[in-house]
Amino acid sequence: MTWIPDAEQSALPPNAGSRRGRKPAPIAESAGLSHRAWLEPVRGFLFASGLTLNDLVDRSGYSKTRISELLRGNGYYPAWEITFSVIRALGLPVPPMRRLWTAAAREAQKEPDWIRDCIRQVALQPEPPPLAHQAFAETVTRAYTAYARAFLLTEHRARWVVTETFDILWLCWSDAATSENIRRYAWQLLRSRVMARAHRDAEERPDLRAAVFSTSEACADAPGPLTALSELVDLFAAIGRLPDDQMDVAVLRHLCGLPLEESADVLGLSTAMAHAVDHHARATLDTLLTAHRSRE
Numbered sequence: 001m002t003w004i005p006d007a008e009q010s011a012l013p014p015n016a017g018s019r020r021g022r023k024p025a026p027i028a029e030s031a032g033l034s035h036r037a038w039l040e041p042v043r044g045f046l047f048a049s050g051l052t053l054n055d056l057v058d059r060s061g062y063s064k065t066r067i068s069e070l071l072r073g074n075g076y077y078p079a080w081e082i083t084f085s086v087i088r089a090l091g092l093p094v095p096p097m098r099r100l101w102t103a104a105a106r107e108a109q110k111e112p113d114w115i116r117d118c119i120r121q122v123a124l125q126p127e128p129p130p131l132a133h134q135a136f137a138e139t140v141t142r143a144y145t146a147y148a149r150a151f152l153l154t155e156h157r158a159r160w161v162v163t164e165t166f167d168i169l170w171l172c173w174s175d176a177a178t179s180e181n182i183r184r185y186a187w188q189l190l191r192s193r194v195m196a197r198a199h200r201d202a203e204e205r206p207d208l209r210a211a212v213f214s215t216s217e218a219c220a221d222a223p224g225p226l227t228a229l230s231e232l233v234d235l236f237a238a239i240g241r242l243p244d245d246q247m248d249v250a251v252l253r254h255l256c257g258l259p260l261e262e263s264a265d266v267l268g269l270s271t272a273m274a275h276a277v278d279h280h281a282r283a284t285l286d287t288l289l290t291a292h293r294s295r296e
Contacts, residue, residue: 031073033196034107037164038100039073041171045090046071059089077108080118095127096167103164129170132177136186137166143266144190146256147248150211151198161197165190184268191248201240206247208236211255238288246281249274 027039046056053071057064062082070078070086080101087097098119105115128134141162148158169176169186179185201207212232239250245267252263264274 025068025072028072028074032104032107034100034104034164035073035077037168037193038097038104038171039071041168042087042090042092042097043071045092045171049090051090056086056089060085062086077105077110080115081121084122093127093129093170093173094124095129096170098124100164100167100171103160130173130177133166133170133173136182137169140183140186140266143252143256143258143262146258147251148190148194150208150251150255151194151206153199153210157197161193162190165193168193181268183265187248187266187268191244201237206240208240208251208255209233212236234289234292235285238285238292241288242281242284245269245277246284249277250281250285253278 027036027043031039051059053064053067056067060067060082062085066082067086069075070082080098083097083101084094087094102115102119105118129137144162144165145155145158148161149155152158152161165186169189172189176182176185195206199207199210201209212229236255239247239255241247242250248267249260249263252258252266253260258266260274260278261271264271267274269277
């Protein structure tokens with residue numbers, strides 16, 4: 001199963017089978033990106049588990065009204081204590097949830113003292129991530145960070161989104177580990193987090209033009225003449241207009257400087273498929289750049 005943002009079935013617990021609970025009401029529009037980062041998988045896990053809202057109330061010890069508000073992202077941002085009670089009732093790992101909850105609390109403009117006080121009220125035991133998760137994260141962190149930096153421009157923002165991705169992946173590890181292609185699963189998750197925060201042009205396409213100033217040295221083998229800054233800007237704008245897989249290969253190959261075989265591995269594609277996608281990306285870029293020059 002591939003991660004799809006806002007999909008209620010994206011975080012399945014093990015042995016969920018065909019049993020399903022009742023879908024929670026939609027997430028409130030006021031919930032921010034960081035809030036949704038943990039709320040979406042929690043809702044997906046609850047739905048897939050077959051538990052009802054009453055079951056969750058019984059297990060957590062909180063009222064139906066408060067649990068319902070938490071699941072909708074409605075009203076005030078929930079304290080860590082009730083959030084912890086819900087995720088423990090669902091059997092979800094605590095460390096990634098605490099980091100995701102903390103980031104969303106900052107997004108909700110909660111004071112640092114409030115955040116610290118909330119966390120102090122809950123005693124936690126050490127809980128390391130699965131060894132397979134740790135090993136996977138170590139193999140893709142460099143490439144994931146380079147890709148995120150191309151869209152988000154700063155090292156800090158890129159590392160933050162990659163950390164968020166790995167925390168969500170830990171929450172959904174039982175689903176990811178049993179997926180047909182774990183690398184593809186994880187890549188789609190990273191991509192969704194990056195694209196949710198990427199700069200956009202007037203047509204709402206990812207805007208890579210600003211990345212010219214930080215990644216131009218990696219473009220030595222990109223198609224077309226790259227001697228002038230204006231040509232680089234045009235090239236980067238064209239890359240942002242490519243279909244998803246073509247754009248991802250182009251960014252990893254020509255902006256991040258990854259060899260094609262490594263790019264294929266990161267994307268969860270076969271080497272042959274990556275070669276085909278790269279070939280189509282180059283052809284599409286030539287077409288886009290030719291059309292752009294003809295309009296000038």
